[in-house]
Amino acid sequence: MSDLKKLADRFESMIKGRDLAKYTYSLTESEKQEFNIEHGEFKLLRTVYSGRGSLKVFLGERMGSANGTDLTDKGLEALIEDATAAAQSSPEDPAHDIAPDQGKHERTQGVIEPDLDLFIERIKEFLSTVAKDYPRVRILNLGASHDKWTWISRNSNGSDFCETAGFYSFVIEISAAEGDATTGFDYTGITTKDLDTPFIERGDIRRCIESIDASIYPEAIEGEFKGSLVITPSCATDFLGMLIGNYASSGVVIDGTSLWLDKVGEQVVSDSLTLSLMNEDERITLSDLATGDDFLAENATIIEKGVLKQHFLGLYAANKTGRPVVKNNGGNYVVEPGDKSLDELIAGVDKGLLLGRFSGGNPGTNGDFSGVAKNSFLIENGRIKCAVSETMVNGNLWDMFKNIRGISKELVCNGSTVMPYIAVDGINISGK
Amino acid sequence: MFQDMLEKKRELFADGVQTVLRGHSNRNRRVVILKGNIVQNTRSESSGISARVNNNGTFGFASVAQTTPEAAEKVLRAATQNASLLAQHANRSIMLPPSLGTGMLEPHGVVNDAAQKDIIEACQTVDAYVEKTYPDLTTRTIVYTEDSQDRTIVSSDAWNGHMITPRCYIYVFITATTESGNPVELFKAFGGYGSFKDNFSDVTKYYPEIDELYKRLMDKKEGVYAQSGYKTVVLGGFMSGMLAHEAVGHTVEADLVRGGSVAGKNLNKKVASDLVTMTDFAHTYNGSPAPLPVYLDDEGTVAEDEVLIKDGTLVGYMHDRESAQHYGMKASGNARAWGFADEPLIRMRNTCILPGKSTLEEMIASIDDGYYLISSGNGQADLTGEFMFGVTCGYEIKNGKLGKGLLDTTVSGVAFDMLKTVDMVSDEVEWSSSGFCGKKQMMAVSMGGPCMRCKIMIGGR
Incomplete structure (x- = not known):
């Protein structure tokens, strides 16, 4: 988080260096770990390290915005160039604005460091439960991921937000079959901060599975x-x-x-x-x-x-x-x-x-x-x-x-x- | 040079696995003018490097939003570790697919950036034309959208290359109000493959089509609800393309075939009338570039056409390397990823039902009581081939002539049943390339088709 704050400070000084009086920007650094299960089998583990900067500038009553993933000095300079060029090309419209000063707010929420071992066990438990209790149901795709990010947003009115957050998500796409008879697909999913409960008992996941299981002969x-x-x-x-x-x-x-x-x-x-x-x-x-x-x-x-x-x-x-x-x-x-x-x-x-x-x-x-x-x-x-x-x-x-x-x-x-x-x-x- | 930098990282590829290192940038431009007000005015860039490692059927993937040598090294390490970690939990042990040859493909595509000022001026010109020419409209929205992919592929045992795919469109949405106070809307996308100047250096060339759109909106304003039931219709080329993509195309993506799609039990069987032939074109159609050409996919497979239905018989699926091996077929370059952080999935490219010999006029003249369905706002389909398309523009056909316009409705059916009812196919193909297909990730795809006379369920009110 401290690195992102330093980056935000540098970005802000770059913006001010362009004599831009009214602006709002955000910087995000994020990481995703995603297990992909296809046809009931673990197939792919995907890790995404990403970042994004967004900038909206106001030249009088003209507004332009830009965003991008390049958080180097060159990338941030490009954001300023692009947002400014967009604003310069835009007609005046007094309705474009940003909120008045909302103060300084910083917090952490959710689960920042995932328990990957327990996550994998919960996924296996789900696959095993479905195979045992609903043998006609096919797991076409299962995406189970943990996302975390740090996000900073500031504007020229003085608002300063900073948040670090993380959560798990669990999404299934399923069908059912018996002999040559097959259903269409259905899907559902949940997000959660904890792994205390088996996935099949969360949200409407069991209902979704029972529904598709009962749909083979429409x-x-x-x-x-x-x-x-x-x-x-x-x-x-x-x-x-x-x-x-x-x-x-x-x-x-x-x-x-x-x-x-x-x-x-x-x-x-x-x-x-x-x-x-x-x-x-x-x-x-x-x-x-x-x-x-x-x-x-x-x-x-x-x-x-x-x-x-x-x-x-x-x-x-x-x-x-x-x-x-x-x-x-x-x-x-x-x-x-x-x-x-x-x-x-x-x-x-x-x-x-x-x-x-x-x-x-x-x-x-x-x-x-x-x-x-x-x-x-x-x-x-x-x-x-x-x-x-x-x-x-x-x-x-x-x-x-x-x-x-x-x-x-x-x-x-x-x-x-x-x-x-x-x-x-x-x-x-x-x-x- | 970026390609050279990635090439140098080949020395870090692990032995005994299949690796693809990909540098990938997406560029977006967007302007929205709502009733004369610019409500969106944005430029966006996303770029990074990814690596995918196939370790006997267990895949590790990693991406970083940077394009440096260090980023390339980081993703190669992480993807290799991910494949190893997952192998501890997976029961997969699949022989790696054979190499389909190696080499460096000739680069394709050029992207030219336009100033935001030029984009806004073009949109304002179109907006002013619509406002001035058609003051009776309730509202109008002009949307400029541009996206491009720039991909550099370096693979361990497949082809390498640098591919750029730009496309841009101006959407015109117009709304009128019926006598009873209900708003009705139509839209059309103008543009296609290429950069801003390729498509919009002179926006006045689109005015005749905007005029036609307005005429159809006025017909819709006075329109009637379709009578629900199983009807004989002429599907316009746009609708046939939608059918090709949604109702047939998805069911013949090999990952969905393995998931139990209706295509699994119908290979080499009759699924349509003899008049229906359907192909997923790679990059060339009828001797000219296809709307969104794909020369090399994101596994390093050189793209070729994939014939899916031949004279009414289902003859092929779309594959990635692994599914091609599973089914004993050949991969044709359908493994595609939209952004740098996306892993390749089996996706369509330019999916098209081929033209026949009839004319639209002959088809309309042949129907006593039915509908001519021209355009759709969206469509969905299922593993079973059961599909639904929203119909935003259409006409009654009465005694061989077009009648009143239609209010919004929906058509539905089961693709392999409905295609067997096709008894006339027109001699011209209409392509649509502005849309995205959603399948975990978004993907730019194009679809096309001729007009087809067939029977279909239509919703009324």
Whole structure:
């Protein structure tokens, strides 16, 4: 860390030497150790030593940025040249800015030095458990890595952040087969600061494996009907990402195409939904010290009991539109649990799907979506009947979240998100 | 010279293993103008050295974000140690693949850097044209994106070389609002292989295509939802290329074949109609450079075309050296890595369904009730060949003529079932080279295809 601080000091003096009065920069040094298991066998061990410098400069109201991996004096000089050239070419825009002085903050979080022996034992334990308990399941790829880094970010307003952090991640891609019958693939993963628990018991890893194991002999749905979806936590995360992107993100607020442009303070979705972007939460593996705009990172609630509390805007979009900035980098979605169990949600469905994964395009700006139900099961009369193949679902994002019929008590925590099952009505479901 | 420096480190290659030392740089330029506002204005460079060591089927890989002799030595040591460490835990003991010859390949590619000022001016010119010509648009976004790879390969028992692959694009996104207040959007990418000046010294040459994009958006604005069900359609060349890449290409990547893809049990079997032939081109198509030419892969294998489907029969897979040995086939240069810190994976290059003899007009005239599907925003597929593509632009076909435009929809199917329904193939290929393929790492790929008449599931509302 001390070497990186010295490098930051040198970089700052180089910037000041160019008479640049307003700037923000960050320097990162990182190291990754990654075990790659292919078809159930250890195949590759990958070590990545990396670094990155980023610089954003402001010439009056003109902004330019550059980043690169070369942290030598020559590389840092090139960053200054490139960012300055970009700013000089840019038109004036007073919305470009950096956060006011946030003070000096330094911390360490997570696991910095990995226990590689225990890590390997946990991986072997996982492979052995799957082979023994789920012999039809194939581990196509397993990536198990430890990442650590030191990051320094400073700006000309006086903010000074320094953090050293590390964590483990574990990601699987699986399928299942019996004789000539095979499934498609599914994937899941977690991040963690500890190796206390077997990987199969973390996040939704066991559910994912059991789901693919039960999908070897899917059935095709006949015809088309309007039904309900019980959306798994990982799939719900994807849909919520689309919801925020389509209606509450910077781009659609700046260009005015958001259908929620003037809906702050109004009920926009079912009052059972509360969605927050959490930063400090014991269920989230690592928090952010600062945002990309140099604000100290905070928790932010976007939707509370169905009411839009704020759009998810960065500093530029906030300045451009005269709305408040959200001091959060996004991504760590936390949804409040409901009052029904997953079994009760399924029992309440006359006809619909337990939707494991949505394979579809990003919805159009109006929120219409259409795609294939992957890793999904038909629900009839409150019971799961069979896995399905070649089944399409389509509807409208906004309508879908207005029509929430229930949210589960059970929450899945994968280190990045905390998510329940969400049941919705009024979705078009069609087979071949 | 950088290549000479890496060559000198060959003396550190361990005996009895296969080693590849790679110097690798990626350059990115990006400008985004959202409704006249420059919201991104960035230049980025990443460079480093990596080494990969194959020790009887157990691989060690290491990379450093530096391009010095010391960095080369460090990655060679670390990769060798990683291979040894992993061998203690792996049950693999695989004979090393045979050498496919050695030598120094002729360098390919040149990259010319453009000033950010020129890039911004080009984007602003396009933005001003769209704003002035089409004031009724709700919003517009102009995106300039440029990425290039510069790779220097030094291998223990394969080919060496220095390869540069630049590409750059201007994306035009335009949005209109329907009478009911719903926004509809279309986009198109202009540009291709080469540097900024190769593609954008005169951006006015793209205006006719922008005009066509606007016309299609106006048709979409008045468009209807597709009627869901199993329909006869004409897939446009872009859609056929997407099908070639997503629904067929991935299933014939040998690592996914080993993972149980549908291609495993279909080798040398009929998987498509006789009209369908599909090839992953290395660097040359029809006597001209392919959209994103690959001459040498990141294992040091000299790139050659890989025929995948021949007259409807599945005849080949795409390989790295190890999988080629496993299947008793020949590696054709598909082991590719995107950045300096990435290990080579089996990836596509220029994947294309070959043209036939029909014309688009004949196909449309032959359909009483169906759809002409032109462009897609994205697509996904599964090991089973079950695929999904979002359709962002299309038209009804009624009584042999184009009808109303379509609102966004999705098509899906199972590739080897759907390809058997192909009964007309057009005589022209449309290529798309602006996208990235995601498979652990990103990778620049191109895909192409003719128009095809076939049956497919289409989603409605």
